Amino acid sequence: MPSVFSLSLLSMTWRSGAWCLLALMAWALLAGCTSTPAPRGEVQPEPMASGDLAQSDVNRMATLGMRDNLASLFLLMDKLYRRNPQEWRKGGFSSREAAMDAVRQALEARRSWPDLALADKRDIAALAVALDPAFAGDRVAAFTYGLGDMLITAHGGKTRFYLLDGLDAQALYNAARNIEIAAWMLAxxxxxxxxxxxxxxxxxxxxxxxxxxxxxxxxxxxxxxLASVTTEKYRRAVVSYVQNFVGGTLLQFLPVQAVTAP
Structure with missing residues (x-):
């Protein structure tokens, strides 16, 4: 019959081995995480272009935001067509890709959507028709076109922005609320x-x-x-002017060496 001492030693040995095994497993897990990162993509910068020299930081932010929002919009359009494949057929298109290309071209050219039920309606007016239960046309195309046209209109009718371009912070704020309303109505x-x-x-x-x-x-x-940054831009301009003015008059180095007469 084993003694109490031998049982205690056996128990300590088992616990020590268990802790070593857990430590090895944790080390292997961390090593695997650091050597093989999960394939979640990476940030893709745009290549430099000559027009970038005519963009401020806010211009660049607005341009990238518009690019990403239009990408999100067409991702939503593709997902809506996949869940509602009957819609692109209403517009007489050969495929959902053809319907998406037609909407993209209409937005890029800033022309109205050629559905007679829209009757040359733009931005929020087109959105209202797209979400009207009586509308019998391609609802996905009308919804995407209306939302996209509203976004571009809120950004001053442009998708790229340069030093001479201005943005209306209130229009941008209203556009964000319109997206919220459109998402709620869609649901x-x-x-x-x-x-x-x-x-x-x-x-x-x-x-x-x-x-x-x-x-x-x-x-x-x-x-x-972008709406918040647009308002901040003017506030920061005033603050910077005051700081430079005060700094130019008060924050000057003082002499530390006495000037002797010749």
Missing amino acids: QRRDRAGRPLLLADEITAQARNLSFEREFGKMIARVDL
Whole structure:
């Protein structure tokens, strides 16, 4: 029969081995994390162009924000078409890609969407038609066009910005609120039969898909941040002027060596 001392020694040996095993496992896990990072992508900078020299920091931020918001918009359009494939057929397109190209070209050319039901309506007016239960056309195309045109209009009708371009902070703030309203209406509006106008986010017992909400959230955050930076730009200009004025008169080095007469 083993003694109490031998049992205690055996228990200590087991605990020591267990701790060593856990330490080795933790080390292996950390080593694996550092040597093989998860493939989550990386930031892709744009190549330098001659026009970049005519952009301030705020201009550049606005340009990149518009680029990313339009990318989010067309990602949402693609996702909506995948969930509602009947919509692009209403517009007479051969595929959802053809419908997306047509909307992209209309936004780039700043021309109205050629659906007779829209009757040359632009930005929020086009959005209102797209989310009207009585609208029988391609609702995805009309929704994307209206939202995109509203965004570009709020940015002064431009997608790239230079030193002579100005931005209206209140228009940008209103655009962010319009995106919130459009996302809410997309989730809540129903037709006469009680069905969603467009299938988007899905929350069921079997699945939880909130990818639409996340993409809308990104767009809202970008526009809100640009609105705040636009107002800050003028405030910082005043502060910098005062700091330079005060610094020029008060913050001067004083002589430390006596000047002797010749």
